[in-house]
Amino acid sequence: METKDIDSIVEGILFAMGGTVEPSRIAKALEIEEKQVVTAIEHLKEDYAKNNRGVTITEIDGSYQMCTSPDIYEYLIRIAKQPKKYVLTDVLLETLSIIAYKQPITKSEIEKIRGVSSDFAVSKLVEFGLCTELGRLDAPGRPMLFGTTEEFLRSFGVSSIEELPELSQSQIEEFKLEAETEAQNVEVTV
Numbered sequence: 001m002e003t004k005d006i007d008s009i010v011e012g013i014l015f016a017m018g019g020t021v022e023p024s025r026i027a028k029a030l031e032i033e034e035k036q037v038v039t040a041i042e043h044l045k046e047d048y049a050k051n052n053r054g055v056t057i058t059e060i061d062g063s064y065q066m067c068t069s070p071d072i073y074e075y076l077i078r079i080a081k082q083p084k085k086y087v088l089t090d091v092l093l094e095t096l097s098i099i100a101y102k103q104p105i106t107k108s109e110i111e112k113i114r115g116v117s118s119d120f121a122v123s124k125l126v127e128f129g130l131c132t133e134l135g136r137l138d139a140p141g142r143p144m145l146f147g148t149t150e151e152f153l154r155s156f157g158v159s160s161i162e163e164l165p166e167l168s169q170s171q172i173e174e175f176k177l178e179a180e181t182e183a184q185n186v187e188v189t190v
Helices: 003-017 023-030 034-050 070-081 090-102 107-114 119-127 150-156 169-189
Strands: 055-060 063-068 131-136 144-148
Touching (some): 003 023, 003 034, 003 063, 023 034, 034 055, 063 070, 090 119, 107 119
Antiparallel strands (some): 055 063
16 A cells, blocks of 8 residues: 555544544554554645644544644634524424414424424524423423523514514414415325
8 A cells, every 4th residue: 555545544444433533443444553653644744734724633642632732722713703594494484473472382292283292493593592391391291391592583673572473363264264275285195
């Protein structure tokens, strides 16, 4: 096996493993001498330093790990502090609307309204910081109660839940009719 091939393989292994890897493990996998692995690591470290790369290889207690170069830490901190973008799909918006208007509400109540499982949608909304667990319902099984957060209010430009638009009676009737039609279509296709 050529030196450049060993360097490339060692680099790939360190990148893929993420954590520390003993040179003996790499040597065993490549069926080469451990000193060849250490030499490859030294070549990589020199190449990274010479070319001012964003990564480096660090030795930790006799093992090696690919790490971010200390020169770019400030940029990592900047990007980590940037607000995360999230996409609200129709399913997430529907679930969020139910939570906003019916809070505090349990997942089973959400599912009863939606007619389908809502585990994923509720989990995503909690992950996005738009909903939160408010406590537990004092009922058998003690189901979790969910409600909206301050982040929800900020994101939708309202200062309180009371500012959410109210549905008129005609809109409610229209939604009921749509739901009944949809339910009939589901029964026919099943």
